Amino acid sequence: MSIKTVATTAFDDQKPGTSGLRKRTPDFLRPHYVENFIQSTFDSLEGFAGKTLVVGGDGRYGNRQAIQTIVKMAAANGFGKVLVGQGGWLSTPAASCVIRKYGAFGGFVLSASHNPGGPNADFGIKYNIGNGGPAPEKVTEAIYAHSKTITEYKITDAADIDLDRCGNSQIGNTVVEVIDPVNDYAELMKQLFDFEAIRALFKSGFRMRFDAMHAITGPYAKVIIEQQLGAPVGTVINGIPSEDFNNGHPDPNLTYAEELVAEMFSANAPDFGAASDGDGDRNMILGNNFFVTPSDSLALIAANAKCAPGYQNITGIARSMPTSAASDRVAAALGLECFETPTGWKFFGNLMDADRVTLCGEESFGTGSNHVREKDGLWAVLFWLNILAARKESVEAIVREHWAKYGRNFYSRHDYEGVDSAGANTLMSDLEAKMPALIGTALNGMTIAYADNFSYTDPIDGSVSTKQGLRIGFEDGSRIVFRLSGTGTQGATLRLYVERFEADSAQHVQDTQAALANLIQTADDVAGIKRHTGRTEPTVIT
Ligand code: G16
Numbered sequence: 172m173s174i175k176t177v178a179t180t181a182f183d184d185q186k187p188g189t190s191g192l193r194k195r196t197p198d199f200l201r202p203h204y205v206e207n208f209i210q211s212t213f214d215s216l217e218g219f220a221g222k223t224l225v226v227g228g229d230g231r232y233g234n235r236q237a238i239q240t241i242v243k244m245a246a247a248n249g250f251g252k253v254l255v256g257q258g259g260w261l262s263t264p265a266a267s268c269v270i271r272k273y274g275a276f277g278g279f280v281l282s283a284s285h286n287p288g289g290p291n292a293d294f295g296i297k298y299n300i301g302n303g304g305p306a307p308e309k310v311t312e313a314i315y316a317h318s319k320t321i322t323e324y325k326i327t328d329a330a331d332i333d334l335d336r337c338g339n340s341q342i343g344n345t346v347v348e349v350i351d352p353v354n355d356y357a358e359l360m361k362q363l364f365d366f367e368a369i370r371a372l373f374k375s376g377f378r379m380r381f382d383a384m385h386a387i388t389g390p391y392a393k394v395i396i397e398q399q400l401g402a403p404v405g406t407v408i409n410g411i412p413s414e415d416f417n418n419g420h421p422d423p424n425l426t427y428a429e430e431l432v433a434e435m436f437s438a439n440a441p442d443f444g445a446a447s448d449g450d451g452d453r454n455m456i457l458g459n460n461f462f463v464t465p466s467d468s469l470a471l472i473a474a475n476a477k478c479a480p481g482y483q484n485i486t487g488i489a490r491s492m493p494t495s496a497a498s499d500r501v502a503a504a505l506g507l508e509c510f511e512t513p514t515g516w517k518f519f520g521n522l523m524d525a526d527r528v529t530l531c532g533e534e535s536f537g538t539g540s541n542h543v544r545e546k547d548g549l550w551a552v553l554f555w556l557n558i559l560a561a562r563k564e565s566v567e568a569i570v571r572e573h574w575a576k577y578g579r580n581f582y583s584r585h586d587y588e589g590v591d592s593a594g595a596n597t598l599m600s601d602l603e604a605k606m607p608a609l610i611g612t613a614l615n616g617m618t619i620a621y622a623d624n625f626s627y628t629d630p631i632d633g634s635v636s637t638k639q640g641l642r643i644g645f646e647d648g649s650r651i652v653f654r655l656s657g658t659g660t661q662g663a664t665l666r667l668y669v670e671r672f673e674a675d676s677a678q679h680v681q682d683t684q685a686a687l688a689n690l691i692q693t694a695d696d697v698a699g700i701k702r703h704t705g706r707t708e709p710t711v712i713t
Contacts, residue, residue, distance in 0.1 A: 172329045172343050174247045178322065179203045185211065185318035187311040189515045189657030191297025193283045196233055199294045203324070205240050209279070210324035211317035212298045213248045215310060219276045221251035225269050225299075227261020227352060228281025229387040229450040230412040231288030235259045237281050237296065239331045246345035247325035250276070253345060256352035259334050260412065262387045262451030264539070264547035265356040267303035271543065272355050276301055282387075282450035285422035285536075286660060289415035293660050304520035304544025308636065353394050360395060360550065363481030363542055364557045370401045372560040378441035381552065382431035383410045385417040388447035391549055400556070421448050423455035423536055423548070424713045425462060436460050443559060443566060447548035452516075453536040454548035456555055458566025464713075466495035466582050469532030471573055472554050473501045476530065478561035479554055481542070485529035489519050492625050492640055493652045493668040494534040495582040504577070513627045513639035514654065516546050521631035534584055534668065536713075571679065578674040581686040585709035586656075587665040587700065595655055595663035598703035602641055602653060609643065615693045617645040625652075643697065648672045651694045665704060667694050684712070 182201075185192055185208050192208055199205055213219070224245045228234040238259045245253050254269060261269065263280050270278045277300050283293035298306045298314065306314070329342040332349070340347050373379075379402055383389035389410030396402045408430070409417065420427045423446035435444040435457040444457035456463040463471070469490060476482040487508035488498050502509035508527060512518035516539070519531040523541040532538040537546035538554075555566075562569060587595075606622035613619070625639040640654040649671040656664035669690045673679065684691070695701055 172327050174325055174327050174343070176323050176325055177203070177206070179207055179324055181319050181321050182207060183319060186315045187297070190284065190305060191280070191295050193286065193293060193295035193658055193660055195660055196290055196292055196294045199233060199237070205237050205296070206244065206324045206326065207318060207321050208296055208314070209241055209244050211314050211321055213244070214317045214321070215313035216277070220249040222276035223252040223254060223273055224250045225254045225261070225266055225273070225275045225278030227256035227266050228259055229262065230258065230260050230414065231282065231294065231416070231449065232290055232292070232414040233294045234281050235334060238334065240326070241279055242332055242347055243327045243329055243342065244325060246329065246342035247327045250345055253347045255332070255334065255347065255349050257335060257337050257349050258352070260352040260387060260390065262352070262356070262391060264452055264543050264545045264550065265352055265391065267299060267543035267545040268356050268359050269350070270299060270301065271303040280450065283660070284450050284658065285420070285448040285453060286658070287416060287420050288449065289418070292415065299544070302520060302524055302544050305515070305517040307517055307520065309634065353391050356391060357395050357399065359542060360553055363550075364479050364553050365560065366400060368560040369553070369556045372556065373401045377443070377559070379406050379443045379445070380431060380434055380441045381407045382423070382428055382444070382446040383407055384421040384423065384428060384446055384448065385409045385411065385413045385419055386421040386447065386449045386451065387412050388451040388549055391451065392447070395549065395553070416449060423448050423453050424711065426711045426713070428455055431457070443555065445552040445555070447552070448536070451548050452546045454538060454551040455536055456551065456566070458570070461567040461570070463566065463570055464495070464534070464582050465532060465536045465538065466490070466497050466534050466580065467570060467573070468551065469494070469530065469538050470497035470501045470577070471558070471570065472538065472551070473498055473505070473530050474573060475558045475562070479557045482529065482540070486526055487522070487528040489522050489528040489531045491515070491518070491533040492642070493584070493654060493666070494532060495580040495670050496672070497577070497580040498532065500577045510630070513625065513636050514657070518627065518629070518636070520544050521629055525631045527630070534582070574679045575676045578672055579679045581671045581673060581681070581683055583669050583683050583687055584713050585667040585669070585691070586711040587704050587706050588659065588710040589662040590665055590704040590706060592663040594703045594705065595665050598665065598698055598700065599641065599653065599655060602698045606641065606643070609697070614697060615689055617647065617649065617689070617693065620644050620646045649690055651690055653698060665700070667700065667709070669694065
């Protein structure tokens with residue numbers, strides 16, 4: 172085995188977005204593209220000689236090839252050990268778990284998350300630091316800076332490792348260990364939740380459907396839900412990961428998880444339904460003919476945290492800015508700190524490391540806690556199972572009771588996917604320009620209390636993140652928020668977030684879109700969505 176130094180030319184498009192570098196697969200297949208990004212990452216880090224690197228991904232097209240490259244480059248760059256999930260598999264939360272458990276220096280997670288996979292779909296690479304969480308902005312900015320000037324990378328000429336067999340092999344001085352991708356994660360879940368109570372729930376005839384959407388959570392859900400918790404075989408559907416998610420779109424929402432949604436909204440629906448995304452960090456929670464918004468799910472989990480043995484003492488709750496304020500109400504009632512961060516799980520890391528928050532959540536179907544430093548789809552599902560096992564009520568009854576107690580934050584997100592970037596950028600810049608003059612004026616009968624571009628100062632390290640979304644808040648507490656997605660790979664995706672608080676429980680039966688109709692109309696009036704995007708309606712409504 173020898174180490175080769177390979178001359179390369181920099182690419183100018185390796186800027187990590189909301190969650191790592193995500194692009195079309197053909198972009199990653201360009202010669203040296205993966206190598207440049209990996210070397211730029213190594214060149215941005217210090218002190219990893221002899222340390223451990225974790226590598227795994229969601230099994231999508233390109234996963235195995237990228238892993239072979241990363242392993243050989245890690246050896247050439249001086250890592251002492253590389254831990255790789257068998258088959259190249261590690262869900263995003265499992266990768267975070269493994270990094271933390273084995274005190275690794277960091278890890279690479281290969282995934283484009285909820286985006287489709289395949290030779291003509293999407294791929295992604297994300298670097299996570301030693302706390303198990305996505306690299307903070309100062310690291311991703313350093314990676315980007317290196318990627319623009321890189322001239323060479325290091326790689327060994329070793330043979331490919333056998334990804335399918337657990338065990339150790341050696342590349343020069345570097346040990347490569349292929350590990351079971353599920354064990355460490357399943358072990359952690361057992362420590363957090365009351366498995367006995369959940370087993371009893373399934374024994375009592377409780378019916379559940381978990382849709383793994385042909386993605387990475389399948390193997391985890393089969394082991395934990397079917398084998399360890401005793402749910403009948405067949406509870407987990409679409410449980411075998413496929414390189415292109417069976418030609419599907421592994422995004423667990425009401426639009427893309429259509430098989431699950433059809434069953435959960437049928438006459439003979441199971442008691443509980445859930446789905447997870449491409450890399451296993453997102454979740455959708457459904458009851459019998461009932462949808463729980465991710466924002467409500469976070470609030471519900473917080474309010475019922477004591478049902479789970481691992482959550483007897485929660486310190487605080489954090490949510491991303493566009494996420495509804497439902498969890499703020501729970502935090503206030505429980506006397507907990509609560510934080511509003513920009514979109515991106517990486518912003519929760521410092522708060523969790525400092526033990527200021529235990530639970531975090533985002534409207535984008537992400538919920539999690541300080542057990543790892545990623546959001547965790549299956550964790551959220553197990554938390555709900557634990558709550559259902561403890562309370563022995565239906566999902567709908569639990570949510571309605573919560574609304575009656577705390578009030579209901581009617582909430583919806585409208586996505587305009589793949590719109591023309593120029594039009595989307597103009598929409599945002601025009602709106603931002605007129606914001607100062609909007610304050611104090613009335614729109615469709617509602618007076619604007621504030622209008623700004625959200626900026627966040629991290630309370631732990633003082634770092635400032637600006638331009639995180641345009642917010643218009645009204646005097647009655649309602650608000651509309653506009654953001655351009657940082658995870659899309661084609662054109663631009665405009666996200667409109669709409670929220671209205673309703674204290675009166677007699678009004679909670681209203682349909683969400685109807686309850687928000689005036690705000691949705693106002694958003695178009697003020698921002699000219701139709702005019703700028705050329706679209707008459709959103710691609711996805713959640
Ligand atoms: C990623 C981030 C999340 C973010 C989501 C949507 O999730 O980790 O924090 O909320 O993208 O971001 P955007 O609105 O910019 O598209 P995932 O599941 O894609 O890793």
